[in-house]
Amino acid sequence: MKPAPFEYFCPDSLDEAVVLLAGRAAEAKLLAGGQSLVPLLNFRLLQPAALIDINRLSELAFLAEDRGGLRIGALTRHHALETSPAVAALFPVLSEAMAHVAHLAVRNRGTIGGSLAHADPAAELPMVATLLDAEIRTRSAAGPHTHDARDFFTGPLSTVLADDEIVTEVFLPALPPRTGSAFAEFSLRRGDFAIAAVAATVTVADGRITAARLAVAGADERPLRLDEVEASLAGQCFDADLVETAARLAGESVNPFTDLRASADYRRHLVAVLARRVLTEAHARIAVGAA
Amino acid sequence: MSKHRTIKATVNGIAYERSVEPRLLLSDFLRQTLGLTGTHVGCEHGVCGACTVLIDGDSARACLYFAVQADGRHIETVEGLGTIDDLSPLQQEFREHHALQCGFCTPGMLMTCVDLLKKYPLASDAEIRDGLSGNLCRCTGYEHIVRAVRAAAARRGRKDDG
Numbered sequence: 001m002k003p004a005p006f007e008y009f010c011p012d013s014l015d016e017a018v019v020l021l022a023g024r025a026a027e028a029k030l031l032a033g034g035q036s037l038v039p040l041l042n043f044r045l046l047q048p049a050a051l052i053d054i055n056r057l058s059e060l061a062f063l064a065e066d067r068g069g070l071r072i073g074a075l076t077r078h079h080a081l082e083t084s085p086a087v088a089a090l091f092p093v094l095s096e097a098m099a100h101v102a103h104l105a106v107r108n109r110g111t112i113g114g115s116l117a118h119a120d121p122a123a124e125l126p127m128v129a130t131l132l133d134a135e136i137r138t139r140s141a142a143g144p145h146t147h148d149a150r151d152f153f154t155g156p157l158s159t160v161l162a163d164d165e166i167v168t169e170v171f172l173p174a175l176p177p178r179t180g181s182a183f184a185e186f187s188l189r190r191g192d193f194a195i196a197a198v199a200a201t202v203t204v205a206d207g208r209i210t211a212a213r214l215a216v217a218g219a220d221e222r223p224l225r226l227d228e229v230e231a232s233l234a235g236q237c238f239d240a241d242l243v244e245t246a247a248r249l250a251g252e253s254v255n256p257f258t259d260l261r262a263s264a265d266y267r268r269h270l271v272a273v274l275a276r277r278v279l280t281e282a283h284a285r286i287a288v289g290a291a
Numbered sequence: 292m293s294k295h296r297t298i299k300a301t302v303n304g305i306a307y308e309r310s311v312e313p314r315l316l317l318s319d320f321l322r323q324t325l326g327l328t329g330t331h332v333g334c335e336h337g338v339c340g341a342c343t344v345l346i347d348g349d350s351a352r353a354c355l356y357f358a359v360q361a362d363g364r365h366i367e368t369v370e371g372l373g374t375i376d377d378l379s380p381l382q383q384e385f386r387e388h389h390a391l392q393c394g395f396c397t398p399g400m401l402m403t404c405v406d407l408l409k410k411y412p413l414a415s416d417a418e419i420r421d422g423l424s425g426n427l428c429r430c431t432g433y434e435h436i437v438r439a440v441r442a443a444a445a446r447r448g449r450k451d452d453g
Contacts, residue, residue, distance in 0.1 A: 001335035008296065008313035008359055031360075038355040039336035042316075051313070053360060079349070079410075103425025104406060105340065108349040109356070190421045 068174030074113025180285035303371030340426030
Protein backbone atom coordinates (compact mmCIF):
# COMPACT_ATOMS: atom_id res chain seq x y z
CA MET A 1 0.00 0.00 0.00
CA LYS A 2 2.54 2.57 -1.11
CA PRO A 3 1.99 5.17 -3.81
CA ALA A 4 3.81 4.85 -7.12
CA PRO A 5 6.61 7.36 -7.60
CA PHE A 6 5.68 10.88 -8.69
CA GLU A 7 7.36 14.19 -9.23
CA TYR A 8 6.50 16.70 -6.49
CA PHE A 9 5.93 20.43 -6.89
CA CYS A 10 5.12 22.83 -4.10
CA PRO A 11 4.27 26.27 -5.52
CA ASP A 12 4.10 29.32 -3.25
CA SER A 13 1.49 31.25 -5.24
CA LEU A 14 -1.63 30.61 -7.28
CA ASP A 15 0.02 32.11 -10.37
CA GLU A 16 2.87 29.64 -10.06
CA ALA A 17 0.44 26.74 -9.52
CA VAL A 18 -1.58 27.69 -12.61
CA VAL A 19 1.57 27.70 -14.76
CA LEU A 20 2.81 24.40 -13.30
CA LEU A 21 -0.54 22.73 -13.93
CA ALA A 22 -0.89 24.17 -17.44
CA GLY A 23 2.45 22.61 -18.36
CA ARG A 24 1.54 19.05 -17.31
CA ALA A 25 -2.23 19.02 -16.87
CA ALA A 26 -2.83 15.57 -18.31
CA GLU A 27 -0.41 13.76 -15.99
CA ALA A 28 -0.61 15.88 -12.81
CA LYS A 29 -3.00 15.91 -9.85
CA LEU A 30 -3.49 18.77 -7.40
CA LEU A 31 -2.85 17.85 -3.77
CA ALA A 32 -4.96 19.85 -1.30
CA GLY A 33 -6.14 18.13 1.90
CA GLY A 34 -5.31 14.74 0.40
CA GLN A 35 -8.06 12.96 2.33
CA SER A 36 -9.57 11.44 -0.81
CA LEU A 37 -6.61 11.64 -3.19
CA VAL A 38 -3.97 9.94 -1.02
CA PRO A 39 -6.05 6.77 -0.40
CA LEU A 40 -6.40 6.49 -4.19
CA LEU A 41 -2.62 6.92 -4.53
CA ASN A 42 -1.91 4.40 -1.77
CA PHE A 43 -4.10 1.82 -3.53
CA ARG A 44 -2.43 2.81 -6.82
CA LEU A 45 -5.85 3.39 -8.31
CA LEU A 46 -4.26 6.64 -9.44
CA GLN A 47 -0.64 6.90 -10.55
CA PRO A 48 -0.14 10.51 -11.63
CA ALA A 49 3.34 11.43 -12.88
CA ALA A 50 3.27 14.61 -10.80
CA LEU A 51 1.62 16.04 -7.71
CA ILE A 52 1.22 19.79 -7.35
CA ASP A 53 0.87 20.49 -3.64
CA ILE A 54 -1.28 23.63 -3.17
CA ASN A 55 -1.18 23.59 0.64
CA ARG A 56 1.20 26.58 0.75
CA LEU A 57 -1.19 28.83 -1.21
CA SER A 58 -2.34 30.78 1.83
CA GLU A 59 -4.12 33.20 -0.54
CA LEU A 60 -6.74 30.44 -1.05
CA ALA A 61 -7.50 30.00 2.66
CA PHE A 62 -10.04 32.67 3.59
CA LEU A 63 -13.64 33.34 4.55
CA ALA A 64 -15.06 36.72 3.56
CA GLU A 65 -18.57 38.11 3.78
CA ASP A 66 -19.69 39.60 0.49
CA ARG A 67 -23.09 41.24 -0.21
CA GLY A 68 -24.76 39.18 2.51
CA GLY A 69 -23.20 36.03 1.09
CA LEU A 70 -19.89 34.35 1.73
CA ARG A 71 -16.72 33.87 -0.30
CA ILE A 72 -14.91 30.75 0.83
CA GLY A 73 -11.33 30.17 -0.35
CA ALA A 74 -10.79 26.75 -1.91
CA LEU A 75 -8.16 25.82 0.68
CA THR A 76 -10.48 26.48 3.64
CA ARG A 77 -10.37 23.37 5.85
CA HIS A 78 -13.56 21.59 6.85
CA HIS A 79 -12.88 22.29 10.53
CA ALA A 80 -12.69 26.04 9.81
CA LEU A 81 -16.12 25.91 8.15
CA GLU A 82 -17.49 23.79 11.00
CA THR A 83 -16.47 26.39 13.59
CA SER A 84 -16.84 29.66 11.64
CA PRO A 85 -19.25 32.16 13.28
CA ALA A 86 -19.85 33.75 9.84
CA VAL A 87 -20.92 30.40 8.38
CA ALA A 88 -23.17 29.72 11.38
CA ALA A 89 -24.81 33.15 11.07
CA LEU A 90 -25.28 33.28 7.29
CA PHE A 91 -25.57 29.63 6.26
CA PRO A 92 -26.49 27.53 9.30
CA VAL A 93 -27.31 24.65 6.96
CA LEU A 94 -23.62 24.48 6.06
CA SER A 95 -22.55 24.41 9.73
CA GLU A 96 -25.08 21.66 10.31
CA ALA A 97 -23.76 19.63 7.38
CA MET A 98 -20.10 20.04 8.43
CA ALA A 99 -20.72 18.15 11.67
CA HIS A 100 -21.42 15.09 9.47
CA VAL A 101 -18.24 15.37 7.39
CA ALA A 102 -15.91 12.50 8.31
CA HIS A 103 -13.88 12.78 11.53
CA LEU A 104 -11.91 15.58 13.19
CA ALA A 105 -8.54 14.33 11.88
CA VAL A 106 -9.99 14.39 8.35
CA ARG A 107 -11.80 17.71 8.84
CA ASN A 108 -8.51 19.28 9.97
CA ARG A 109 -7.01 18.53 6.54
CA GLY A 110 -9.85 18.28 4.02
CA THR A 111 -10.68 21.40 1.99
CA ILE A 112 -13.86 22.70 0.36
CA GLY A 113 -12.17 23.02 -3.04
CA GLY A 114 -10.91 19.46 -2.80
CA SER A 115 -14.27 18.08 -1.79
CA LEU A 116 -16.05 19.80 -4.69
CA ALA A 117 -13.39 18.78 -7.22
CA HIS A 118 -13.44 15.18 -5.95
CA ALA A 119 -17.25 15.11 -6.36
CA ASP A 120 -18.17 12.10 -4.29
CA PRO A 121 -21.92 11.65 -4.86
CA ALA A 122 -22.49 10.87 -1.15
CA ALA A 123 -20.45 13.80 0.20
CA GLU A 124 -22.03 16.68 2.07
CA LEU A 125 -20.25 19.70 0.58
CA PRO A 126 -21.14 19.11 -3.10
CA MET A 127 -24.75 18.67 -2.00
CA VAL A 128 -24.84 21.83 0.12
CA ALA A 129 -23.17 23.79 -2.72
CA THR A 130 -25.91 22.51 -5.02
CA LEU A 131 -28.60 23.49 -2.51
CA LEU A 132 -27.27 27.01 -2.04
CA ASP A 133 -26.74 27.75 -5.76
CA ALA A 134 -23.04 28.22 -5.11
CA GLU A 135 -20.72 29.71 -7.70
CA ILE A 136 -17.53 27.70 -8.06
CA ARG A 137 -14.75 30.00 -9.21
CA THR A 138 -11.63 28.67 -10.91
CA ARG A 139 -8.40 29.74 -12.58
CA SER A 140 -6.50 28.26 -15.47
CA ALA A 141 -3.92 29.59 -17.88
CA ALA A 142 -6.87 30.87 -19.93
CA GLY A 143 -8.03 33.05 -17.02
CA PRO A 144 -10.75 32.97 -14.37
CA HIS A 145 -13.97 31.08 -14.81
CA THR A 146 -17.19 30.60 -12.82
CA HIS A 147 -19.34 27.46 -12.74
CA ASP A 148 -22.81 27.14 -11.25
CA ALA A 149 -22.78 24.34 -8.69
CA ARG A 150 -25.90 22.90 -10.29
CA ASP A 151 -24.00 22.31 -13.56
CA PHE A 152 -20.66 21.43 -11.97
CA PHE A 153 -21.11 17.76 -11.04
CA THR A 154 -21.50 15.37 -13.96
CA GLY A 155 -21.29 11.95 -12.31
CA PRO A 156 -19.47 9.94 -9.64
CA LEU A 157 -16.09 11.65 -9.07
CA SER A 158 -16.68 13.69 -12.23
CA THR A 159 -17.06 17.42 -12.79
CA VAL A 160 -16.91 19.90 -15.64
CA LEU A 161 -13.42 21.01 -14.53
CA ALA A 162 -10.81 20.98 -17.27
CA ASP A 163 -7.47 19.27 -16.52
CA ASP A 164 -5.73 22.62 -16.15
CA GLU A 165 -8.38 24.31 -13.99
CA ILE A 166 -7.86 25.04 -10.26
CA VAL A 167 -10.81 25.74 -7.99
CA THR A 168 -9.96 29.01 -6.22
CA GLU A 169 -13.08 29.90 -4.27
CA VAL A 170 -16.72 29.16 -3.69
CA PHE A 171 -19.28 31.96 -3.48
CA LEU A 172 -22.49 31.35 -1.58
CA PRO A 173 -25.05 34.02 -2.53
CA ALA A 174 -27.12 35.58 0.28
CA LEU A 175 -30.29 33.75 1.27
CA PRO A 176 -33.49 35.79 0.88
CA PRO A 177 -35.00 37.23 4.10
CA ARG A 178 -37.41 34.95 5.98
CA THR A 179 -35.63 31.80 4.86
CA GLY A 180 -35.17 28.77 7.08
CA SER A 181 -32.89 25.84 6.30
CA ALA A 182 -32.15 22.35 7.59
CA PHE A 183 -29.92 19.34 6.87
CA ALA A 184 -30.43 15.68 7.78
CA GLU A 185 -28.33 12.63 7.05
CA PHE A 186 -28.52 8.90 7.62
CA SER A 187 -25.26 6.95 7.83
CA LEU A 188 -24.22 3.80 9.66
CA ARG A 189 -21.78 5.61 11.95
CA ARG A 190 -21.22 9.31 12.52
CA GLY A 191 -18.69 10.48 9.96
CA ASP A 192 -19.31 7.72 7.42
CA PHE A 193 -20.45 8.65 3.96
CA ALA A 194 -24.20 9.28 3.78
CA ILE A 195 -26.50 6.47 2.73
CA ALA A 196 -28.78 9.40 2.04
CA ALA A 197 -28.72 13.07 3.03
CA VAL A 198 -31.26 15.76 2.29
CA ALA A 199 -31.16 19.53 2.84
CA ALA A 200 -33.77 22.21 2.31
CA THR A 201 -34.34 25.94 2.37
CA VAL A 202 -37.85 27.37 2.69
CA THR A 203 -38.65 31.05 2.13
CA VAL A 204 -42.03 32.54 3.07
CA ALA A 205 -43.82 35.84 2.56
CA ASP A 206 -47.39 36.74 3.55
CA GLY A 207 -48.08 33.26 4.85
CA ARG A 208 -47.09 31.48 1.64
CA ILE A 209 -43.97 29.69 0.50
CA THR A 210 -42.32 31.91 -2.08
CA ALA A 211 -39.47 29.52 -2.76
CA ALA A 212 -38.25 26.14 -1.55
CA ARG A 213 -35.08 24.29 -2.38
CA LEU A 214 -34.43 20.62 -1.81
CA ALA A 215 -31.10 18.85 -2.45
CA VAL A 216 -30.18 15.19 -2.06
CA ALA A 217 -26.88 13.30 -1.71
CA GLY A 218 -26.26 9.56 -1.83
CA ALA A 219 -29.32 8.86 -3.94
CA ASP A 220 -27.88 9.31 -7.41
CA GLU A 221 -24.60 9.55 -9.29
CA ARG A 222 -24.30 13.21 -8.34
CA PRO A 223 -25.89 15.63 -5.87
CA LEU A 224 -29.35 16.56 -7.10
CA ARG A 225 -31.82 19.39 -6.76
CA LEU A 226 -35.39 18.10 -6.85
CA ASP A 227 -36.97 20.69 -9.16
CA GLU A 228 -40.35 19.01 -9.32
CA VAL A 229 -40.68 18.96 -5.52
CA GLU A 230 -39.56 22.57 -5.28
CA ALA A 231 -42.19 23.60 -7.85
CA SER A 232 -44.88 21.72 -5.94
CA LEU A 233 -44.17 23.83 -2.85
CA ALA A 234 -43.89 27.29 -4.40
CA GLY A 235 -46.92 29.51 -3.82
CA GLN A 236 -48.49 27.09 -1.34
CA CYS A 237 -49.47 27.56 2.30
CA PHE A 238 -47.24 25.46 4.52
CA ASP A 239 -48.98 22.59 6.30
CA ALA A 240 -48.34 18.96 7.23
CA ASP A 241 -50.27 17.58 4.24
CA LEU A 242 -48.27 19.68 1.81
CA VAL A 243 -45.01 18.45 3.33
CA GLU A 244 -46.20 14.85 3.30
CA THR A 245 -47.04 15.05 -0.40
CA ALA A 246 -43.75 16.79 -1.19
CA ALA A 247 -41.77 14.19 0.78
CA ARG A 248 -43.47 11.34 -1.07
CA LEU A 249 -42.73 13.05 -4.38
CA ALA A 250 -39.08 13.46 -3.30
CA GLY A 251 -38.78 9.71 -2.68
CA GLU A 252 -40.38 8.96 -6.06
CA SER A 253 -38.27 11.44 -8.00
CA VAL A 254 -34.84 10.01 -7.13
CA ASN A 255 -33.33 7.06 -8.89
CA PRO A 256 -30.95 5.50 -6.34
CA PHE A 257 -28.71 2.46 -6.60
CA THR A 258 -28.36 -0.70 -4.55
CA ASP A 259 -25.00 -1.42 -2.90
CA LEU A 260 -23.65 -3.33 0.10
CA ARG A 261 -24.95 -0.74 2.55
CA ALA A 262 -28.51 -0.18 1.32
CA SER A 263 -30.99 -1.14 -1.37
CA ALA A 264 -32.42 1.34 -3.85
CA ASP A 265 -35.85 1.01 -2.22
CA TYR A 266 -34.44 1.76 1.20
CA ARG A 267 -32.63 4.83 -0.12
CA ARG A 268 -35.85 6.06 -1.74
CA HIS A 269 -37.62 5.59 1.59
CA LEU A 270 -34.86 7.48 3.42
CA VAL A 271 -35.05 10.39 0.98
CA ALA A 272 -38.79 10.73 1.67
CA VAL A 273 -38.35 10.53 5.45
CA LEU A 274 -35.43 12.97 5.51
CA ALA A 275 -37.19 15.35 3.10
CA ARG A 276 -40.17 15.52 5.45
CA ARG A 277 -37.86 16.26 8.38
CA VAL A 278 -35.82 18.99 6.72
CA LEU A 279 -38.81 20.77 5.16
CA THR A 280 -40.60 20.79 8.51
CA GLU A 281 -37.50 21.92 10.38
CA ALA A 282 -36.56 24.58 7.81
CA HIS A 283 -40.03 26.07 8.03
CA ALA A 284 -40.06 25.98 11.84
CA ARG A 285 -36.78 27.88 11.92
CA ILE A 286 -38.20 30.80 9.90
CA ALA A 287 -41.03 31.25 12.35
CA VAL A 288 -38.53 31.57 15.18
CA GLY A 289 -36.19 33.88 13.31
CA ALA A 290 -38.87 36.23 12.01
CA ALA A 291 -40.54 37.10 15.32
CA MET B 292 12.84 6.77 -8.82
CA SER B 293 11.65 10.31 -8.33
CA LYS B 294 13.96 13.01 -7.08
CA HIS B 295 14.66 13.13 -3.36
CA ARG B 296 14.04 16.33 -1.44
CA THR B 297 15.57 17.53 1.77
CA ILE B 298 13.08 18.45 4.45
CA LYS B 299 13.47 20.05 7.87
CA ALA B 300 10.77 19.05 10.31
CA THR B 301 10.39 19.20 14.07
CA VAL B 302 9.16 15.98 15.65
CA ASN B 303 8.32 16.04 19.36
CA GLY B 304 10.44 19.15 19.75
CA ILE B 305 13.52 17.74 18.01
CA ALA B 306 14.61 19.23 14.68
CA TYR B 307 15.40 16.70 11.94
CA GLU B 308 16.81 17.19 8.47
CA ARG B 309 16.38 14.24 6.11
CA SER B 310 16.33 13.49 2.42
CA VAL B 311 13.07 11.84 1.40
CA GLU B 312 11.46 10.46 -1.71
CA PRO B 313 8.24 12.47 -2.36
CA ARG B 314 6.04 9.38 -2.20
CA LEU B 315 7.19 8.50 1.34
CA LEU B 316 4.20 8.64 3.69
CA LEU B 317 4.62 10.52 6.96
CA SER B 318 3.73 7.30 8.81
CA ASP B 319 6.67 5.48 7.17
CA PHE B 320 8.95 8.47 7.66
CA LEU B 321 8.26 8.44 11.39
CA ARG B 322 8.60 4.69 11.78
CA GLN B 323 11.34 3.80 9.33
CA THR B 324 13.38 6.95 8.77
CA LEU B 325 13.25 8.26 12.35
CA GLY B 326 12.67 4.95 14.15
CA LEU B 327 9.67 6.37 16.04
CA THR B 328 7.58 3.20 16.00
CA GLY B 329 4.99 4.48 18.47
CA THR B 330 2.86 5.62 15.52
CA HIS B 331 1.11 2.48 14.32
CA VAL B 332 0.13 1.68 10.75
CA GLY B 333 -3.17 -0.11 10.22
CA CYS B 334 -5.19 0.34 7.04
CA GLU B 335 -2.98 2.86 5.21
CA HIS B 336 -5.98 4.50 3.59
CA GLY B 337 -7.31 6.80 6.28
CA VAL B 338 -10.00 4.59 7.78
CA CYS B 339 -8.65 3.06 11.00
CA GLY B 340 -7.06 6.08 12.68
CA ALA B 341 -4.13 4.09 14.15
CA CYS B 342 -1.53 6.42 12.60
CA THR B 343 -3.10 9.68 13.85
CA VAL B 344 -0.49 12.32 14.82
CA LEU B 345 -0.59 16.08 15.32
CA ILE B 346 0.60 18.31 12.48
CA ASP B 347 1.10 21.90 13.70
CA GLY B 348 -1.19 21.00 16.60
CA ASP B 349 -4.06 19.49 14.57
CA SER B 350 -4.75 15.76 14.45
CA ALA B 351 -4.24 14.14 11.04
CA ARG B 352 -3.75 10.70 9.52
CA ALA B 353 -0.02 10.19 8.98
CA CYS B 354 -0.83 7.72 6.17
CA LEU B 355 -2.60 10.45 4.18
CA TYR B 356 0.26 12.92 4.33
CA PHE B 357 3.61 12.85 2.61
CA ALA B 358 6.80 13.40 4.59
CA VAL B 359 7.81 15.98 2.00
CA GLN B 360 4.79 18.08 3.04
CA ALA B 361 6.12 18.20 6.60
CA ASP B 362 8.92 20.57 5.62
CA GLY B 363 8.86 23.36 8.21
CA ARG B 364 6.05 21.72 10.19
CA HIS B 365 5.82 20.59 13.80
CA ILE B 366 4.81 16.96 14.22
CA GLU B 367 3.81 15.39 17.53
CA THR B 368 3.55 11.65 18.06
CA VAL B 369 2.68 9.46 21.01
CA GLU B 370 6.37 9.47 22.00
CA GLY B 371 5.93 13.18 22.78
CA LEU B 372 3.07 12.67 25.23
CA GLY B 373 4.74 10.95 28.14
CA THR B 374 7.09 8.15 29.12
CA ILE B 375 6.46 4.85 30.88
CA ASP B 376 7.65 6.42 34.15
CA ASP B 377 5.90 9.71 33.56
CA LEU B 378 2.58 9.21 31.74
CA SER B 379 0.66 12.23 30.51
CA PRO B 380 -2.65 12.87 32.33
CA LEU B 381 -4.54 11.44 29.33
CA GLN B 382 -2.36 8.32 29.26
CA GLN B 383 -2.91 7.99 33.00
CA GLU B 384 -6.69 8.01 32.46
CA PHE B 385 -6.32 5.35 29.74
CA ARG B 386 -4.39 3.18 32.20
CA GLU B 387 -6.74 3.71 35.11
CA HIS B 388 -9.85 2.96 33.04
CA HIS B 389 -8.32 -0.01 31.25
CA ALA B 390 -8.88 1.75 27.92
CA LEU B 391 -6.56 -0.60 26.02
CA GLN B 392 -6.06 -4.29 25.59
CA CYS B 393 -3.72 -5.12 22.72
CA GLY B 394 -2.69 -1.47 22.45
CA PHE B 395 -2.51 -1.33 18.67
CA CYS B 396 -5.06 1.50 18.31
CA THR B 397 -3.90 3.32 21.44
CA PRO B 398 -1.38 5.79 19.97
CA GLY B 399 -3.95 6.95 17.41
CA MET B 400 -6.67 7.09 20.08
CA LEU B 401 -4.44 9.20 22.34
CA MET B 402 -3.40 11.68 19.66
CA THR B 403 -7.03 11.99 18.51
CA CYS B 404 -8.14 12.62 22.10
CA VAL B 405 -5.50 15.31 22.64
CA ASP B 406 -7.07 17.24 19.76
CA LEU B 407 -10.68 16.45 20.76
CA LEU B 408 -10.04 17.69 24.30
CA LYS B 409 -8.64 20.91 22.86
CA LYS B 410 -11.53 21.59 20.45
CA TYR B 411 -14.78 20.16 21.83
CA PRO B 412 -16.67 20.33 25.13
CA LEU B 413 -17.09 16.49 25.17
CA ALA B 414 -19.96 17.12 27.56
CA SER B 415 -21.83 13.89 26.79
CA ASP B 416 -20.92 10.30 26.00
CA ALA B 417 -22.64 10.75 22.62
CA GLU B 418 -20.25 13.58 21.77
CA ILE B 419 -17.26 11.53 22.95
CA ARG B 420 -18.37 8.57 20.80
CA ASP B 421 -18.80 10.87 17.78
CA GLY B 422 -15.29 12.16 18.41
CA LEU B 423 -13.85 8.65 18.57
CA SER B 424 -15.76 7.41 15.52
CA GLY B 425 -12.73 7.79 13.25
CA ASN B 426 -10.57 5.42 15.32
CA LEU B 427 -11.16 1.68 15.21
CA CYS B 428 -10.51 -0.56 18.22
CA ARG B 429 -11.10 -4.29 17.84
CA CYS B 430 -10.59 -5.26 21.52
CA THR B 431 -12.25 -3.01 24.03
CA GLY B 432 -15.73 -2.43 22.62
CA TYR B 433 -14.89 1.25 23.21
CA GLU B 434 -16.67 1.40 26.58
CA HIS B 435 -13.48 1.82 28.61
CA ILE B 436 -12.04 4.29 26.13
CA VAL B 437 -15.18 6.43 26.48
CA ARG B 438 -14.77 6.29 30.28
CA ALA B 439 -11.14 7.39 30.05
CA VAL B 440 -12.03 10.32 27.79
CA ARG B 441 -14.95 11.26 30.04
CA ALA B 442 -12.54 11.38 32.99
CA ALA B 443 -9.96 13.38 31.01
CA ALA B 444 -12.65 15.87 29.94
CA ALA B 445 -13.79 16.26 33.57
CA ARG B 446 -10.23 16.71 34.78
CA ARG B 447 -9.69 19.37 32.11
CA GLY B 448 -12.79 21.22 33.36
CA ARG B 449 -11.48 21.22 36.92
CA LYS B 450 -8.15 22.55 35.75
CA ASP B 451 -9.88 25.39 33.86
CA ASP B 452 -11.84 26.29 37.00
CA GLY B 453 -8.85 26.40 39.25
